[in-house]
Amino acid sequence: MKAIRRFTVRPVLPEPLRPLSDLARNLRWSWHAETRELFQSVDPERWTDSDCDPVRLLGSLSPERLTELAEDRRFLRRLTAIADDLHDYVTGTRWYQTQTQAQDQGGQGAELPAAIAYFSPEFGITAALPQYSGGLGILAGDHLKSASDLGVPLIGVGLMYRHGYFRQSLSRDGWQQETYPVLDPNELPVALLKESDGSPAQVSLALPGGRSLRARVWLAQVGRVPLLLLDSDVEENDLGERGVTDRLYGGGSEHRLLQEMLLGIGGVRAVRTYCRLTGHPAPEVFHTNEGHAGFLGLERIAELCDKGLEFEAGLEAVRAGTVFTTHTPVPAGIDRFDRELVARHFGPDAELPRIDVERVLSLGMETYPGGEPNLFNMAVMGLRLGRQANGVSLLHGQVSREMFAGLWPGFDPAEVPITSVTNGVHAPTWVAPEVFRLGAKQIGAERTEDALTVGGSDRWDAVADIPDQDIWELRRSLREQLVVEVRERLRASWRQRGAGTAELGWIDGVLDPDVLTIGFARRVPSYKRLTLMLRDRDRLLDLLLHPERPIQIVVAGKAHPADDGGKRLIQELVRFADDPRVRHRIVFLPDYGMAMAQKLYPGCDIWLNNPLRPLEACGTSGMKAALNGCLNLSVLDGWWDEWFRPDFGWAIPTADGTGTDPDHRDDVEAAALYDLLEQRVTPRFYEHGQTGLPDRWIEMVRETLTHLGPKVLAGRMVREYVERLYAPAARAHRTMTPDKARELAAWKSRVRHAWHTVTVDHVETSAPSLTAELGSTLSLRVRVGLGELAPDDVEVQAVSGRVDSEDSITDATTVPLKPVGGPDLEGRWLYEGPLSLHRTGPYGYTVRILPAHRLLASSAEMGLVAVPSEDVGEGAGVLMR
Structure with a gap:
C-alpha cells in the first residue's frame, strides 16, 4: 500500500x-x-x-x-x-583574519570586505546534497569550501531543488534515461532558517496578476560558510509556484525566469533576513557566479531607491560592490529571455514596482551590432551591473573579451574590462586519502593539510623526496580500487538494463589493475566530443587490445535531458563498449556524480580532454586528476592552455584554423590523439628502467604534483578573488557613498549627452619622414574639440605600438597627453606630449579621447571613445629601423 x-x-x-x-x-x-x-x-x-x-x-x-x-x-x-x-x-583565526589583522596593525584600516555574498544556481558540496549538475556547481562548492578553509566571510546563496538534477540510467540499447527522485529536505544535512518566534523565515516575490511566489530558506553549514537555499515548495504557494524550484535547469522560459528572479531578488532578501536573525555582518560585496543570479543587482538598486536614491545613482552604488564571473565561451550558452516576458514580470503590477520597466530592460538588452533587439541577456545584465568581471582561465578571459566586445564599441578586445581568475579545485575533497597519507608520511599531516588548502610551492617541493617505489605502489593501489568500483557500478548498470545474473560473469574480468587506465568524464554537449576517440575504430581497437601495451578507458557523463544529440553520442559510445571484443577494456558508467568522481580521478593514469578549442572555459576535472598523480592528455584549452608543460603531460594538436571543415578537423585531431597514445604515452608507461619501475613515467607524476599542485588549488583561486576582485570591490563600495553615486551618475549623464561633440580635429608630429631611429622621441601635437565638456572630463591619449599588414596596432602602449593653454577662438584645445619609439619594425600611432573621472573603474567603463576620422592627421605607419 x-x-x-x-x-x-x-x-x-x-x-x-x-x-x-x-x-x-x-x-x-x-x-x-x-x-x-x-x-x-x-x-x-x-x-x-x-x-x-x-x-x-x-x-x-x-x-x-x-x-x-x-x-x-x-x-x-x-x-x-x-x-x-x-x-x-x-x-579560530585563519588566513583571512591574518590579512585583516595585518592591515589594521599597519594603520591603514581593513580594506577587505566584512562579508561577501556568493550567488550560484547550483552548488556541488557533497553527493549527500545533490544540488548540482556539473562543473559550474562543483566549482561553486569548491569555492565555498576553500573560503571556509581560509576564513573568508562568504555567504552562499542558491536554490533548493526538490528533484535536484536527474539520475541517469541506460536502456538495453544504450539510450540515456532520466529519473527525478524526490528529495526530502528533512532527510538532508540542512535546517530551516527560523524567525525568533520559531516560525520558518520566508521571502516573497510579487508576480503578475496579484499572485505571490513565496520561499522558505534552508541553511546548509559548509564549515564556516553558511549556504542559504531557497525553496518554493511551501503550502502558501499555488501549485505552479510550488514547482518553481522543482528541478535544476528544467522547464520552459518562464519557469527559468522565475527561478532566476527567486535566486537573485529572493536571494538578496534571504541574505538580509539571515543577517538580521544571526547578527552576521551585511555583505559589502555581491558575487554572481554566472548570469543566472543577475537580478540581485536590481533588488539592491530598489533597496537604495527606497532610501531616497535615484535609479541611476543606485546603479552606480550597486555596481561598485558587484563581481560578475562568466563561465560561458559561446553566446548560445547564455540564458536569454524574450523582452516581453521580462517586462511582464516587472513594474507596477509585478516585482520591483518602484523601478520603471524600461530601466530594467535596458540593463539586459543586446543593444550592440549583431545583438538580438528583443532578447534580454542575463550575462549582459551581469556585466552592466558588475564593476569587476572575470573569466575562469587566461584563455577564457581573452575569449570573453572578444565575445562581449560589442558592449564597449570602439575599444580593442584586449581593453574590454574583463579579467580572468583561473579556477581551482578543493584538494581535501578530491585528493584520495591514500595520497594524503603519503604526503603526511613525507612532511607531516599538518603541513600536508596546509599544502592542500593554503598552497605554497615549498611544501609541494617535498614530493621530490618521495621514493619511486612508494609513488608506483600508490598509483597501482588507486588503480586497483578503481577496478573494483567500476565492476560494481557496471554490474548494477547492466541489471538496470535488464540483464540477469547469469549473463554478467564477464564483468569479473573487466579492467586490469596493471593496464594503463584513461579517464574521460564530463557533461556531454557536442563541443566536448565524447566520441572523438571512436573516430577511427580500428586504431582504437589496436590500442585497447595491444598484446604488450594495452590501454583501458573509463567513460562517464550526462547529456541534458533535452539534448537528443548528446544522448546519441552516449548511445554510440555505449554500443561500442558493449562489443564483447572490447568490453573488458572500455566501459561507460552511468549516473556520473561526485561519489563516482572521487574514485575515478585518483584511479586513472591519464585524464583525457578533447573539446573543440576554445570552447572549454576552464575544465577543472583534469585539475582534480592531477592532484592524485594522474597525467593530463588534453587539447590546449582552458587551464591546460595556460599551464601545460611537456614535463608532466601531453598536448593534443588542434586543427582550429578558420574555415576548417568540422569533420576534417575531428579526423585530424583524432589522428593526433591516436599518434600520441601509440608513440609517446603507452611506451612511457610500459618501459621499465634498471630498477624495474617505469622511472620516466614516475618522474612525470612527480612533476605533475610538484608544479601543478600549488596552481590548481581552489585556495589559490579564492585568494586571487579576495586580493584582485573582492578587496577592490569593497573599497569601491565604501567610496561610493550616496553623494558620490549621485555625482558619478550625473557626470555620466552629462558626458553621454555631450559626447557626440567630442572630436579629434588635427594630429601632427615632429617626425621628418616615414622612418625614425630606435630610441628617439617624437613631439605629438593634437587639436581636439570638447564641445560642452572640459579637459577635466576627458583624457587625450597617444596609442602606439607595432602595426600589422592592415595598420592595426598590436600590443599597444598608451601615453596621456597634456592640454596646453585654453581653448582657441573656435573652442578647440591643444594637447601635446612625447611619443617614445622603443621598438623596431613597422610602428604606428593614433590618438583617442576617453571619458575620465576619479570614480570610474576603467577608462573603457562607459564604452565611449573618440578617434580621428580618416582624413585627420598623418595616419599610422611611422617605420623605425
Missing part, C-alpha cells in the same frame, strides 16, 4: 552523543577525513548503505546501538576531540 503522507522520524541521541548531530549538520565532514572515519566506525555496514551520509546513518541506528556508543569511552574520546577540532576550525 502507498502512504498518503510522508514524514521523517529522527532518533533521539543520548546526551553524550549530541555532538554527533553537530558534526553531521556541518558539511565539513564531506572533506574532513577524521570526521568521516568517526561516522564509519559507528556502523561500517550502515555507513556504506547510507552512501556515506551521516544524517542518513544516524537516522538508521537502533536505540540499542546508540546506547552502546554512549557507553563506549574510547568512542566518546574520539567524538570529543573531533567536535573540539570543528569548534576550533569554525571560530
Whole structure:
C-alpha cells in the first residue's frame, strides 16, 4: 500500500552523543577525513548503505546501538576531540583574519570586505546534497569550501531543488534515461532558517496578476560558510509556484525566469533576513557566479531607491560592490529571455514596482551590432551591473573579451574590462586519502593539510623526496580500487538494463589493475566530443587490445535531458563498449556524480580532454586528476592552455584554423590523439628502467604534483578573488557613498549627452619622414574639440605600438597627453606630449579621447571613445629601423 503522507522520524541521541548531530549538520565532514572515519566506525555496514551520509546513518541506528556508543569511552574520546577540532576550525583565526589583522596593525584600516555574498544556481558540496549538475556547481562548492578553509566571510546563496538534477540510467540499447527522485529536505544535512518566534523565515516575490511566489530558506553549514537555499515548495504557494524550484535547469522560459528572479531578488532578501536573525555582518560585496543570479543587482538598486536614491545613482552604488564571473565561451550558452516576458514580470503590477520597466530592460538588452533587439541577456545584465568581471582561465578571459566586445564599441578586445581568475579545485575533497597519507608520511599531516588548502610551492617541493617505489605502489593501489568500483557500478548498470545474473560473469574480468587506465568524464554537449576517440575504430581497437601495451578507458557523463544529440553520442559510445571484443577494456558508467568522481580521478593514469578549442572555459576535472598523480592528455584549452608543460603531460594538436571543415578537423585531431597514445604515452608507461619501475613515467607524476599542485588549488583561486576582485570591490563600495553615486551618475549623464561633440580635429608630429631611429622621441601635437565638456572630463591619449599588414596596432602602449593653454577662438584645445619609439619594425600611432573621472573603474567603463576620422592627421605607419 502507498502512504498518503510522508514524514521523517529522527532518533533521539543520548546526551553524550549530541555532538554527533553537530558534526553531521556541518558539511565539513564531506572533506574532513577524521570526521568521516568517526561516522564509519559507528556502523561500517550502515555507513556504506547510507552512501556515506551521516544524517542518513544516524537516522538508521537502533536505540540499542546508540546506547552502546554512549557507553563506549574510547568512542566518546574520539567524538570529543573531533567536535573540539570543528569548534576550533569554525571560530579560530585563519588566513583571512591574518590579512585583516595585518592591515589594521599597519594603520591603514581593513580594506577587505566584512562579508561577501556568493550567488550560484547550483552548488556541488557533497553527493549527500545533490544540488548540482556539473562543473559550474562543483566549482561553486569548491569555492565555498576553500573560503571556509581560509576564513573568508562568504555567504552562499542558491536554490533548493526538490528533484535536484536527474539520475541517469541506460536502456538495453544504450539510450540515456532520466529519473527525478524526490528529495526530502528533512532527510538532508540542512535546517530551516527560523524567525525568533520559531516560525520558518520566508521571502516573497510579487508576480503578475496579484499572485505571490513565496520561499522558505534552508541553511546548509559548509564549515564556516553558511549556504542559504531557497525553496518554493511551501503550502502558501499555488501549485505552479510550488514547482518553481522543482528541478535544476528544467522547464520552459518562464519557469527559468522565475527561478532566476527567486535566486537573485529572493536571494538578496534571504541574505538580509539571515543577517538580521544571526547578527552576521551585511555583505559589502555581491558575487554572481554566472548570469543566472543577475537580478540581485536590481533588488539592491530598489533597496537604495527606497532610501531616497535615484535609479541611476543606485546603479552606480550597486555596481561598485558587484563581481560578475562568466563561465560561458559561446553566446548560445547564455540564458536569454524574450523582452516581453521580462517586462511582464516587472513594474507596477509585478516585482520591483518602484523601478520603471524600461530601466530594467535596458540593463539586459543586446543593444550592440549583431545583438538580438528583443532578447534580454542575463550575462549582459551581469556585466552592466558588475564593476569587476572575470573569466575562469587566461584563455577564457581573452575569449570573453572578444565575445562581449560589442558592449564597449570602439575599444580593442584586449581593453574590454574583463579579467580572468583561473579556477581551482578543493584538494581535501578530491585528493584520495591514500595520497594524503603519503604526503603526511613525507612532511607531516599538518603541513600536508596546509599544502592542500593554503598552497605554497615549498611544501609541494617535498614530493621530490618521495621514493619511486612508494609513488608506483600508490598509483597501482588507486588503480586497483578503481577496478573494483567500476565492476560494481557496471554490474548494477547492466541489471538496470535488464540483464540477469547469469549473463554478467564477464564483468569479473573487466579492467586490469596493471593496464594503463584513461579517464574521460564530463557533461556531454557536442563541443566536448565524447566520441572523438571512436573516430577511427580500428586504431582504437589496436590500442585497447595491444598484446604488450594495452590501454583501458573509463567513460562517464550526462547529456541534458533535452539534448537528443548528446544522448546519441552516449548511445554510440555505449554500443561500442558493449562489443564483447572490447568490453573488458572500455566501459561507460552511468549516473556520473561526485561519489563516482572521487574514485575515478585518483584511479586513472591519464585524464583525457578533447573539446573543440576554445570552447572549454576552464575544465577543472583534469585539475582534480592531477592532484592524485594522474597525467593530463588534453587539447590546449582552458587551464591546460595556460599551464601545460611537456614535463608532466601531453598536448593534443588542434586543427582550429578558420574555415576548417568540422569533420576534417575531428579526423585530424583524432589522428593526433591516436599518434600520441601509440608513440609517446603507452611506451612511457610500459618501459621499465634498471630498477624495474617505469622511472620516466614516475618522474612525470612527480612533476605533475610538484608544479601543478600549488596552481590548481581552489585556495589559490579564492585568494586571487579576495586580493584582485573582492578587496577592490569593497573599497569601491565604501567610496561610493550616496553623494558620490549621485555625482558619478550625473557626470555620466552629462558626458553621454555631450559626447557626440567630442572630436579629434588635427594630429601632427615632429617626425621628418616615414622612418625614425630606435630610441628617439617624437613631439605629438593634437587639436581636439570638447564641445560642452572640459579637459577635466576627458583624457587625450597617444596609442602606439607595432602595426600589422592592415595598420592595426598590436600590443599597444598608451601615453596621456597634456592640454596646453585654453581653448582657441573656435573652442578647440591643444594637447601635446612625447611619443617614445622603443621598438623596431613597422610602428604606428593614433590618438583617442576617453571619458575620465576619479570614480570610474576603467577608462573603457562607459564604452565611449573618440578617434580621428580618416582624413585627420598623418595616419599610422611611422617605420623605425
